[in-house]
Amino acid sequence: MLGFGRQRATVVVTTAPIRMNNDQRHFFYRKLHSLLGVLPLGGFIAEHFVSNAFILGGQKSYESAVGWLLNMPKPLLWTLEILTIAAPLLFHGVYGLIIARQAKNNTGNYSYARNRNFMLQRLTSFYLLVFIIYHVWSTRFTGHFTTNYTPDRIDQATGLIQSQQSIYYFMLEKLSGNWALGAVYFLGVASAAFHFGNGMWTFCIAWGITVGKKAQDNARVVFSGIGLALFALGTATVWHLVSTPNPFKV
Amino acid sequence: MANEPIKIRIKRQPGPGVASSWVDFEMPYRASMNVISCLMEIQRNPVDASGKPVDPVSWDCSCLEEVCGSCTMVINGRVRQSCSALVDNIRKERPGEPISLEPMTKFPVVRDLCVDRSRMFESLKKVKAWIPIDGTHDLGPGPRMNEVDRAESYKLSECMTCGCCVESCPNYNEDSKFIGPAAISQVVLFNSHPTGAMNAGERLDAIMGEGGITDCGNAQNCVNVCPKSIPLTTSIAKASRATSVRMITNLFDR
Amino acid sequence: MAEPRVAVIGGGLAGLMAAIRIAEKGGKVLLFSVVPVKRSHSVCAQGGINGAVNTKGEGDSVLQHFDDTVYGGDFLGDQPPIKAMTANAPRIIYLLDRMGVMFNRTPEGLLDFRRFGGTLYNRTAFAGATTGQQLLYALDEQVRRHEADGKVEKFENWEYLSSVIDDEGVARGIVAQNLSTMEIKAFACDATIIATGGPGRIFGKSTNSMICTGFAAASLYKQGAKYANGEFIQIHPTAIPGEDKLRLMSESARGEGGRVWVPKSSSDTRSPRQIPEAERWYFLEEKYPKYGNLVPRDIASREIHRVCYKLKLGIGGGAKVYLDLTHKPREVLNKKLGGILEIYEKFVGVDPREEPMQIFPAVHYSMGGLWVGYETKADGEMDMTHPKTHMTSIPGVYAAGEVDHLYHGANRLGANSLLSCIFSGDVAGPASVAYAKGLAKGADSVDKSIFDREVKRMQTEVDGIAARTGGENPFKIVDELGYMMLSECTIERYNAGLKTTRAKLDDLQARADRAIAGDSGKVANQSLRFAHQLPYLVQLAKVMVDGALARNESRGAHYKPDFEKRDDENWMATTLAQFDAKANGPSLSYVPVDARFIKPRPRTYGAPGN
């Protein structure tokens, strides 16, 4: 490629804009990492927190909020899951680890809030990586999510699902009374909310959206607000699951 | 405590690549002393705190008024200029403890507090931090500029390559190729000059690779430690915007 | 000869400008500097650079600038070079503007100019209050560009020790020392430009940077170069007294309206803002109604000195007066003087926008320096391209910047130095290339043994010091040197004091010659380096004192109360000092001043009764 690239540089460029040299590739991957963090991942996190919070309204509220997703034709759901969640997450997570490894944190001597956040962004990423693997494995690949969720198992008289086939009871069974796992989830929720809020704020600088100090300060207020809101929703969700007794418990 | 003798601990290293060790010094207090005058005192009387003769300490300084950028070192754990570090102020940071002086950690140590900052000057070469004039022959006045833009650029042009920003930056270290905030800010300075703007693309390309703008993680330590209060994070955001746009236009323009 | 090689010693404004010009002329530059060139002393210059661009509709002209400079220099300056410099000043300012210097602008987007001492015109272009820094960076950037193109090779952290002079007395290269590894090495080159700045360190504390030792000039002087007008040392009226340095408070503070005053009674203990107008004495404004606080530096310094020492009216009876800017709006001060006010605030801990500053005169600049010649054309103007213009008395060695003697006579006007430094580099660079191109044989083809000989001479000196034991600490000796020079060879000079100082200098020389390094370090041995320099500094001090002792008149910065008047009949002459090995000091001679354009007239600055 190098050999003929010199002579026919224009041809190479016009016909293959995607062909990049090392530097361009580096820049592109960093940008992609940053972009994926917002779309789709940031979007997904926000959606996930909000729809899960319907749990606070009980089984019916929750299951009608997430039902549409689960009722989607499987091939479509899988494609969506892979394209908008799994693949971006994998790239964001793995490439992010590489980035995080390059930093030499120094909050001891430079204990500015921003620097602490910089370090936290990296710390939370480590936790999230482990947590998400566990979370996906234990919910998506084992147990409930692997069996079909079909509405005809719903008891028409009470409107409640009768068995552990219910996603609501599936989660309840996992977490109800399980304070240890609750703590693990709480940390996951807190990490995700922080990583999201702080990540959005950095994104705005990294893409040159907020340039001046004022703009950056304002963005901090906005994303701290959103981050806190997500944190509150997530915490409430986890609290609900941990503190609600599981009626099916034998 | 005001007139107590000054106690200083210095991290000493006799040459490049050899082990370092801490040595204590003590000297009488005089009003309005700074770290440099303490080091000068050691030059005049090179003995350690126990009175044992030692080699005098090597360090860099020149202007003594915080414009040349020579005298950067890590004082009480924080990087800054030693000429403007007044003893009265820094003694308050760690009451009862000696003032600690260390060489910067992001550059190779030459001896004691002297380090080799050539990497920063190489970065300036890399980003083509200059206005490409045709020559020094008489071509009349330069381009007009409005005073508001001028004042903004002036702020950036005060960078004295002291290295405080990169010393504090978690992403700038011997394992990373990160070019650092000072050079990025120079890109913004030259790209906003009417003549410099003619080569804006070249400078952006120089920071659109490995070690370039994307390697900043927005810890924003840099802007907090810069002795010249240069709005580095604004420069970084401006350069980010310009490079993002360039990435996208590059996709469509060719 | 293929490509002329020129060693430029020093990367301040003068050295960098020379380097750019040589690169443009097709020469190869070896650029030496003891610090990365971006850290050269020129960064300290605050106030601005002069050029009669006349953008304020005041009718300023280059001839007016010429006249102000000659008059300000008390008619000791040779006039053709001064005329050439002032005529080229607008071009130089425009050039800097094109290089991207962030000069302050007018609302119309044009360069703004402010007033400085010794003139009635707004003639000083400025970039905030860090003009020197901004100019140096612009030149540094251009040099970096040439460096990236391979036309300039930098040797930063290398110190020039001496020139390699062949048996015909022609310079063929230099010997320099790497300040990290301490290696001493010769570099062959066809021409050398010394641009190493001023000698402030000889006075202990001054407004100069620590690297302004005068060592390079002293070394060349000891090798036979003539040193001119050494006795003319500028004392700046307004500096901030300090423990390690006397930091300058730029003349621009007065250019922007700063007023100098003392309380009418020295026992007045009120804080300055509490003292009513009627009880303040604005002594400069009173004595010089036309120029007010902007009289030239020598005059202002003498007045402050007189007020503090003769009249004992300094603040609280001490050696300080007020420099007051508190009547100016904060925003204006920040925009035009930000840099220097920050220095005051940082080092004194008082906000000068709220409280008048306390200042006192300090050693600032050397009008004298290595003697350089110039050629003139038929019309009497300086021939800027002649190979002999700006050459020292050693063929092949040029000098430019503060280290040359050419442009300021007996007193330099504020903001004329940045100009003379750049202009002299602008002239010396091409002249050195012209000289190199005209050489019958280049430095490559001379006998190698002369390089080895000079390296050996320097190595022996340095090794001798490293091996020496039992001598004194050089940093203590230089403190004494500074104290001596400050007390006897600055604002007021008396023959009796100068004579005893001169005798003491001989004694100090002997001690300096035996000073030890007291440092066993193999790398970056700063004490060894300074112990090597010190005897040279004492030699230069002797040049200054001898020159002052001999000159029985008062002219510009040289003021003898016992000889109050300027004496054009006997002393309108440039002092030339040449090293006399037998006397281990200078022998003096004089050449008349070239005053072909402007006839000398009394220098009164409109003071009544003068």
Ligand SMILES: Cc1cc2nc3c(=O)[nH]c(=O)nc-3n(C[C@H](O)[C@H](O)[C@H](O)COP(=O)(O)OP(=O)(O)OC[C@H]3O[C@@H](n4cnc5c(N)ncnc54)[C@H](O)[C@@H]3O)c2cc1C
């Ligand atoms: C505080 C202050 C403020 C000033 N403000 C103004 C002002 O507003 N306007 C104005 O016109 N003038 C001003 N001046 C004067 C002016 O700044 C200087 O005269 C001028 O900068 C000198 O420039 P230079 O190029 O000759 O030398 P410098 O800038 O002093 O540079 C000397 C160079 O030589 C190198 N060097 C020295 N010795 C050696 C050696 N042995 N070997 C190798 N390299 C060596 C140094 O590393 C340096 O690069 C001011 C001076 C001071 C002290």
Ligand code: SF4
């Ligand atoms: S940006 Fe600030 S901290 Fe960084 S090198 Fe420049 S002056 Fe120093």
Ligand code: SF4
């Ligand atoms: S904002 Fe960027 S450049 Fe500044 S300290 Fe942080 S990572 Fe480094």
Ligand code: FES
């Ligand atoms: S000595 Fe120049 S910045 Fe401190």
